[in-house]
Structures are given as structure tokens and as C-alpha cells.
Amino acid sequence: MPDKTTPRRIGTTTRAAGLFLRLEDLEYVDGQGRPRRWESAARQGGATAVLAIPTLQPSGRLVLIRQYRPPVDAFVIEFPAGIVNPEEAPEQAAQRELLEETGFRGRVRWVGPQTCSSPGMTAESVRLVLMDIDEALAANRQPAACLDDGEEIEVHLVEPHRFGAFLRAHLDAGDALDSRTAAYALGLGVVW
Secondary structure: OOOOOOOEEEEEEEEEEOOOEEEEEEEEEOOOOOEEEEEEEEEHHHOOEEEEEEEEEOOOOEEEEEEEEHHHOEEEEEOOEEEOOOOOOHHHHHHHHHHHHHOOOOEEEEEEEEEEOOOOOEOOEEEEEEEEEEOOOHHHOOOOOOOOOOOOEEEEEEOHHHHHHHHHHHHHOOOEEOHHHHHHHHHOOOOO
16 A cells, blocks of 8 residues: 655646636645546635624624625525735724624634635635624714625524524525535524
8 A cells, every 4th residue: 555645735826817816727746646637626815715704792693694695696694704915904804894794893713723615626725703783882873884896695684593594584584504504504503
């Protein structure tokens, strides 16, 4: 039996590139030392993303969005998210994305480590950010989103005990569900 080796990447070739993404052909050596190839998508400039998980306080309602996503040609139920700009810390990016997509101003409670978004397809990393939104704050009483041109986003405030019914209703209506939102729901013990 051949000696086991540590798999490692040995080369990358860009096959196509656009404004935000590129398609790469990765060359690597597997655990038996054999050369292999893999296709991958990457963000231009290696940008990372944040995903904000905001909760209104004191009601405990979750702030979710329903956003049209062209790659899946569907509206997706998800948490607010976006790219971290070069000059930003993840906390700042999460606060900015929350404000832009929902109009709410939130306080960061926790920033997680970098996680893999879909490691079989992309090198994208995402930082999860838990946030609290003070419902008593004047700016949060009538929030107004500042959407980018072309963004189609609806804000939904969901009571935790209605989370499962909310997800089921949207899935039954033809919406898609972001896997991180599904994982969060399952972590709360919510099934739908």
C-alpha cells in the first residue's frame, strides 16, 4: 500500500474572469500522491463576506430578508449579508449591510471565525456576526432600507416560535432557503 501523503494544491489556472468572479482550474495532489484537477469559483481580489444574524431586542424577533438571487432564479429567505470592503472590519461590514438591506441599526454581539461558504465549489469565506437591534432606539422605529440599484429585498420580522411556519410558507410558495439560515433554524430546534 502506498504511503499516505497530505493533499495539497500545486497550481491554479484562471479559465474565465468577470467583474466580480473568476472560474479557476485547480491542480492538486491527492492523499495517494496522484495529480488531480478541480474546478472552482473565486471572488476577484479574494474578498470575504459577512452574514449578520440580527435579533430585535427586547422582542427577540429575527430579522430576515427575502432577496431575489439570479444564480438560483428565485427569491431566497436569508439573513442580511454582503462583501467586506477593503477598508472595513467584519463588524463594520455587518453593520453597514444590516443598515443598507433593512434600515436597522444594530450592535455587534459576536463575530465568528472565517467559515467556508460552499467549499466544494468556491473558496469564498464568510464571517457570521450576531447582532442586537434596540427596538427602543428612535432610528429603529421606522427603518428604511437603502438598497443598491437592482436589489430586490423585502424585510421580515419573525417571532422565534413562528420561524418554522414562516420557512414552510415561503418554501411552499416557491422561495428558496439559504443553507446558513436553515442551519441556524435547525440549531434553534426549528423544523419545518
